Amino acid sequence: MADTKYTQEHEWIRVEGDVGTIGITQYAQEQLGDVVFVEVPQAGRTVAKGEACAVVESVKAASDIYAPVSGEVTEANAALADSPGDVNAEPMGKGWFFKIKLADKAELAGLMDDKAYDAFVKSLG
Amino acid sequence: MGEPLKRTPLYDLHRELGARLVPFAGYEMPVQYPTGILAEHAHTRTAAGLFDVSHMGQVRFTAKLGQNAAKALETLVPGDIAGLQPGQQRYTQFTNQTGGILDDLMVTSTGDHLLAVFNAACKESDLAHVQKHLAAACEIEPMFSRGLLALQGPQAAAVLARFAPQAATMKFMTGAFFVIDGARCYITRSGYTGGDGYEISTPADATDAIARKLLAAPEVKPIGLGARDSLRLEAGLCLYGHDIDTTTTPTEAGLLWSIGKERRIQGGFPGAAIIQRQIAEGAPRKRVGLLPDGKAIAREGAEIALAGKVVGKVTSGGFSPTLGRAVAMGYVERAHSANGTKVDLVVRGKPVPAEIVPMPFVKHAYYRG
Numbered sequence: 001m002a003d004t005k006y007t008q009e010h011e012w013i014r015v016e017g018d019v020g021t022i023g024i025t026q027y028a029q030e031q032l033g034d035v036v037f038v039e040v041p042q043a044g045r046t047v048a049k050g051e052a053c054a055v056v057e058s059v060k061a062a063s064d065i066y067a068p069v070s071g072e073v074t075e076a077n078a079a080l081a082d083s084p085g086d087v088n089a090e091p092m093g094k095g096w097f098f099k100i101k102l103a104d105k106a107e108l109a110g111l112m113d114d115k116a117y118d119a120f121v122k123s124l125g
Numbered sequence: 126m127g128e129p130l131k132r133t134p135l136y137d138l139h140r141e142l143g144a145r146l147v148p149f150a151g152y153e154m155p156v157q158y159p160t161g162i163l164a165e166h167a168h169t170r171t172a173a174g175l176f177d178v179s180h181m182g183q184v185r186f187t188a189k190l191g192q193n194a195a196k197a198l199e200t201l202v203p204g205d206i207a208g209l210q211p212g213q214q215r216y217t218q219f220t221n222q223t224g225g226i227l228d229d230l231m232v233t234s235t236g237d238h239l240l241a242v243f244n245a246a247c248k249e250s251d252l253a254h255v256q257k258h259l260a261a262a263c264e265i266e267p268m269f270s271r272g273l274l275a276l277q278g279p280q281a282a283a284v285l286a287r288f289a290p291q292a293a294t295m296k297f298m299t300g301a302f303f304v305i306d307g308a309r310c311y312i313t314r315s316g317y318t319g320g321d322g323y324e325i326s327t328p329a330d331a332t333d334a335i336a337r338k339l340l341a342a343p344e345v346k347p348i349g350l351g352a353r354d355s356l357r358l359e360a361g362l363c364l365y366g367h368d369i370d371t372t373t374t375p376t377e378a379g380l381l382w383s384i385g386k387e388r389r390i391q392g393g394f395p396g397a398a399i400i401q402r403q404i405a406e407g408a409p410r411k412r413v414g415l416l417p418d419g420k421a422i423a424r425e426g427a428e429i430a431l432a433g434k435v436v437g438k439v440t441s442g443g444f445s446p447t448l449g450r451a452v453a454m455g456y457v458e459r460a461h462s463a464n465g466t467k468v469d470l471v472v473r474g475k476p477v478p479a480e481i482v483p484m485p486f487v488k489h490a491y492y493r494g
Contacts, residue, residue, distance in 0.1 A: 033351070034163040036444040037420045037451075055473065057422050059162040059444050060351055062473075081420065088161075 004092075005068065005111035008120065012092060013068040013100075015108065022068060023096040024056065024087065027121045032058040035087040040076035040098050047073060047100070049107055054097050056087065069107040071100040133179035134272045134332035142347050149350060150245035152180040157349040165352035166446040169318060170487075173278035174348035175339050178317075182248025183271050183326055184255070186239040187264040194239050197262035198232065201255065203375060203394045205385025211236030214298040214313050216383050218375055219254060224396030224403070225371035226378070227254065229363065233300040233313055240300070240311060242273070242324070244365045272332025277322030277356075280344040282492065285312075285323055288338065292323065297491035306335050317353065319360025319489045358452060359445045361414060361484025367425055368412065368440045368454060376403035377456065379412045410437065411462040414484035415453040415470065421477045422451040423470035429457055430469045430476060436461045439470060445486055452486045453479070 004014045010028035013020040029035065037057040047053045047067040054065035076098040080086060087095035102108075112120060130153040139146060144155030155177065157165065168174055188194040195207040204217025211234050219227040228247040233240045243251040252267050259265060276285055286293040289303040292312055300313035308331030316322040327335050339345050354364070363369045369378045374396070381389075381404065388394070389404055403409075417423055422444055429437035442453030453470065461468070464483050469476035 033157060034161045036163075037422055039421065057444070059166075059355055059446070060156075062422065062424065 003108075005108055005113060006117035006120075007066065007068045007111055009066050011065060011068050013108075013111070015102065015105075018102050018105065019074060019099055020069060020071070020102055021096050021099050022065075024065065024091055025117070026091050027124075029088050029091040029095070032056060032061075032063060034059050035084045038077075038080040038084050038087060038097065040080065041073045043073050043075055045073045047071065057084075065097060067100065068111060069100065070103040072103070073098050074101050075099040131180075133177055134329050135177045135179065135336055138333055138336055139177065139347075144347070144349060147350075150180055152245065154180060155347070155349040157351045158347050160346070162349070162351040162355060163446050165346065165348045166355050168346045169278045169348055169352060169356055170320065170447055171279065172346070173276060173280040173284050173322075173342070173344045174318075174352070175336060175345050176275040176277065176348050176353055177273075177336070178275050178324070179272045179332065180245040181273055182243035182245065182251060183268040183273060184241045184243065184252065185266040185268060186241065186255075186259070187237070187266070189262060189264060192262040194263045195234070197259045198239060198255075199388070200393060201258055201395065202230075202232075203384040203388055203397070203400065204232065205388055206232055206239070208385060208387075209234040209239075212299050212301055214300050214315055218369070218380065218383070219251060220375070220394055220396045220400070221371055222395050223371075224374040224376070224399035226365070226369045226373055226375065227251070227371060229365055229369060231313070231315060233311075235300070235302070235311070240326070246366060270329045272327035272329055272335075274325045274327060274332070274336055274339070275316050275322060276325065276339060276345070277316045277318045277320055277348075278344075279321060279490065281322040284339065284342045284344050287342070294494070295492075296494045297321075306331060306338060308335065310335070314492060317360075317362060318356040319362065319485055319487060320356075321490050321492045355443055355446060358441055358443055358454070359447055359485065359487040360489060361454065361486060363412075364441055373412075373456070374400055374403060374408060376400055377408040377410055377412060407459055410456045410458050412440070412454060412456055413462050413464075414482045414486060415439065415442070415455060415468070415479045416482045416486075417451045417453065417470055417477045417479040419477065420451065421472050423453045423472050423477060423479070427453070427455075428471040429455055429479075430471060431461050431466075436468070442470075447487045454484065457481070
């Protein structure tokens with residue numbers, strides 16, 4: 001069963017086996033507004049937990065996306081180049097950003113689960 | 126934290142409409158409504174959008190006995206104000222002693238008075254500036270509590286004609302008094318989108334009712350500051366504090382069209398000698414349009430480079446919803462400012478190839494009769 005975890009920067013990671021799919025949350029896409037451009041990392045790139053590795057541009061501003069865990073990028077969502085609006089429409093579905101082969105699954109323990117993330121968003125008002 | 130945020134007469138309406146409110150120039154203003162900036166932008170380009178711009182500074186100038194208000198104002202701006210016929214409107218700038226821009230403004234003659242509209246963030250300093258220099262010649266009345274509504278888009282004229290039939294035949298950059306919903310309003314055919322439209326100055330206590338009447342028209346949707354910015358960027362219009370400020374002259378900014386021919390020769394405004402010299406010899410740098418290749422967006426502050434050497438800086442950049450691509454404007458050294466010049470915009474440390482192009486990016490659609 002896939003296990004979804006969240007960061008305080010509003011990324012999510014859904015882990016199946018040792019590969020995690022990464023995107024931004026519903027709250028994040030609402031805050032950003034209409035997404036018009038996404039820059040995703042290239043497959044093969046090694047990223048460290050917390051490293052800025054993608055950029056999401058809304059009409060108003062550019063925002064960095066941080067790697068929730070360390071590992072190697074295995075695939076990026078090429079479809080976002082032509083349909084960045086997928087991030088708004090389905091942030092946790094077809095609006096995913098990239099996949100990563102986890103270097104250390106123990107890093108997941110430091111992330112929030114659904115319940116903790118919901119509480120975190122509520123605390124932001 | 127500074128002073129508490131001010132509210133326009135439409136604050137309650139914005140809340141009702143589900144606006145996302147943000148601090149802007151000391152006011153709590155709607156940046157967008159639930160449909161989002163792209164939809165608001167498209168709606169303004171294809172139908173009609175209603176913007177709350179009540180935070181802007183409306184000021185009335187009335188000549189004192191034996192004085193000429195237009196001549197007095199000309200001592201602070203390079204625009205041809207004395208030449209305004211009653212009902213005519215003009216765009217101009219307050220300049221400083223070095224030819225820099227303190228603010229840009231609209232001035233309309235009603236015959237009896239001059240009505241000016243200042244930028245929200247500058248209105249207090251502008252008011253102090255005119256009070257300091259023009260108080261001997263003019264009564265200066267700030268009307269900062271009045272409402273100001275912008276109704277913009279190809280269907281704006283059809284909508285406004287239902288409330289003010291004569292407004293349909295007004296030409297771009299003219300103004301007139303109208304009674305809407307029992308309230309005396311001053312309407313100009315102008316705006317900040319590059320499209321056709323109006324700005325409607327309303328008594329504070331009538332603003333909400335008039336806005337609701339306009340929004341009840343099927344063509345009209347409320348539009349926030351987010352789309353206001355993307356619309357003006359496509360239209361190649363300057364945003365004060367970004368594309369123009371005290372360090373840029375009207376010549377560098379490409380605003381020479383707003384300086385009257387006589388005034389270029391005669392001067393008589395702050396910084397005239399510098400601006401006249403730039404007109405004669407060319408300004409050291411110029412504001413240009415920039416079209417980046419690909420999809421990356423070069424925003425304010427991005428460096429403009431030519432063969433690895435920095436030759437300028439982006440002052441506004443973003444996504445043009447009408448063109449479906451990134452656009453930008455910025456200043457480059459005059460030697461490299463010709464249309465067609467290939468440059469690089471440095472976005473997150475990487476060069477993005479771009480071309481210098483004429484503005485506007487989206488053709489203006491002003492109503493000239």
